[in-house]
Amino acid sequence: MGSLRELQHELETKTNDLSKLQKEIAKNHQVRKKYTIQLGENELVLKELDMLNEDANVFKLIGPVLVKQDLAEANANVRKRIDYISAELKRLDGTIQDLEEKQNGKNESIMKLQQRIHTLQAGKAKA
């Protein structure tokens, strides 16, 4: 009797853990999506900047003001941002993979627990 209750308690905590993991994975996916969109946008901007003549006027919107910027500087800035976002994406991929592995492990252990509870209950019913 006691062990059944213990098992059920364990199952409950594991399910809680699992739902926490799932929430975290969803959050990470959302962040990843945001970064992918930003990366695409930055790449488009870089393509535009690459097409310009050297004497073209480039402005950057800072708050409500447009500030004139050096083309080379703007180019370097965008490149830097693309590097940063790519690195961030790679890091996120790592964490997501990690979390998914953890999730799979949790799923398995929950299945095992459920099976044990099942067999225990079946045994009791017979007795």
Next chain:
Amino acid sequence: MAKESCEDRGAMAASKGGGAVVRVAEMEKMSLEHLKSLKEQSDLEVNLLQDSLNNIRTATARLEIASNALQDLSLRPQGKKMLVPLTASLYVPGTLEDADNVLVDVGTGYFIEKTMSEGRDYCERKINLLKSNFDQLIEVASKTKSVADEAGMVLQARLRQAGPVS
């Protein structure tokens, strides 16, 4: 100086294509649960792709409006009097000071000074880019949709089969 904003942020949201082509024969071998999850997943993907397609459509429409506005503006001489919209219902009088150059919003807060024709080129280029993306996406979407439909059909047939027995 006229300001022309042509943004298409987010429209290019990367959408994972349903590359796995699962045919009916394979579906019939699947378990009921597996089939259900396949159906749900492909439905989700179809919705996502539909959203992306809609985004591209609105972005293209906006670029077309911008291109038309540029065309319109390029016909006006310098010093032309016009009403400038401050809000949707408030206009103030102004004069066109620079009839040659426009500022193009290329995204992430960067603006580039371009001539009228360059600005129109920019819009056309963006429209073409969006069109090619649109065509690619539509192909993926129709493929995913057919997978979802097939999964739904097999699932229903399976449920009907299982129904009378239980």
